Amino acid sequence: MPRHHASDLAHRLGEHAEAVCRHYLSNGRRQGNYWTVGDVHNAPGRSMFVRLRPSPKGRPGKWTDAATGQHGDLLDVIRESLGLVDFKDVADEARAFLAMPLPEPDPRLSRAKSVPVPTGSPEASRRLFAMSQPILGTVVETYLRGRGITTLHGTGTLRFHPRCFYRPDDDGPTETWPAMIAAVTDLDGRFTGAHRTWLAPDGTGKAPVDTPRRAMGDLLGHAVRFGVPRNVMAAGEGIETTLSLRCAMPDMAMAAALSAAHLAAILFPPTLRRLYVIRDNDPAGDGARDTLIERAVEAGIEAIVLSPTMEDFNEDLCHLGLDALRASIADQLMRRDRFRYLTRAA
Structure with a gap:
């Protein structure tokens, strides 16, 4: 890919730096104008700093690992966190992410995450997706590979939730199972719903529940x-x-x-x-x-x-x-x- 195309992708990712970090560096957290995490591979910790806002010191999306001296941009974050090798795969993943809904976080919601939303609503779907993590290295990857599906680059619309609530149809007690969470979006990339596939804990199949697949939100016309x-x-x-x-x-x-x-x-x-x-x-x-x-x-x-x-x-x-x-x-x-x-x- 020509360098100017890479720079354009990095710039566009930088415009949504916090959303990128929440998606690919989910073990970190925001501290002021930075996202802190253990390293570019998404390890827990605080030695890596990703700039979230422009400043005289640099553009959003630029990062430095104080422990190793490594530095880079958000394309490097995507490559390293997902273990990608070919730049084409990195660019495809970045484009897929940019096609997803990228809402700017509402500071009021960050201070009051318990604000209730209607069950099954698009906002409830968005929150569920935001609480999930990338699928590589999880039981979602195990499940998909067990179904013969090995082409997993560009699947940013799929995520993994380790303990997703499942409510039986017969009003039985609520259970928790690992789940594959899929983002449902409209043609403009706005989040309209989510789809859940509950899985066995080892990813060898679906969870042993009556309806292991359920959708929520506004689905008609979307995908x-x-x-x-x-x-x-x-x-x-x-x-x-x-x-x-x-x-x-x-x-x-x-x-x-x-x-x-x-x-x-x-x-x-x-x-x-x-x-x-x-x-x-x-x-x-x-x-x-x-x-x-x-x-x-x-x-x-x-x-x-x-x-x-x-x-x-x-x-x-x-x-x-x-x-x-x-x-x-x-x-x-x-x-x-x-x-x-x-x-x-x-």
Whole structure:
């Protein structure tokens, strides 16, 4: 990436320095105009200082580790905290983060975090997401890799909560389980809701509860987003199904609408010219496909269906493997997209 592009990304991240620190350096805390943490790998402690506000001494986002003498910007924070190697992955993660809602913290809320909000509201969803942490090195990563999903860069819309409340449908006692928390956003990146997947403590599967997946907030038209859509994107129902296809085409922007009904109603980015509809092999999936295609055509958007060999693309990935998944979708893609997205990923 040209240096000026890197500088632009670092500058944009610096405009939201505290949000970046809360996301990637979650073991730290704010102290005046600085975020303090143990080191750039997010260890607990106070030897690393990240500037949060501009001053004569430097721009926001610049950091120094007093113990080691290391210093850098927020791109370095993303790289080191997530263990990324290629700068392309760092830039993709930064762009994905910048596409998420980045509210400036309200000082009144920081002094009174117990201010109640309606259960299930967008604000409750935002707070839940803010209390969670990046997924790498957690049981969320274990769970996703167990489902064959190994392409995890650019998944800043997913986070991990170690003790997420679960209320049984039968009014039984409230339980706590580890959970994957997904941010639901609108086309402008504003937070509208969250999706929870409760997991077993070791990440080997879902938690043994009646409804291990639940959404909250305002979902209609919105989605869990991976990448920034321009003229081409793919949209599906489930997070794992969408992430499975993303393993084959990591450079294509994708969105998970969370259900068949919500997939049918997903809103289109203004720049979109071609939409790939990620289909599940079930009657509800067929109905969502037909409705979404009709809406896309009316909006002047080319709509193309991607169909799995088995029940969904996660089953294809788990049981047939990544190479077979790529082969199965190759003939379903437009030729230009096959070269642009699939060949590059191979």
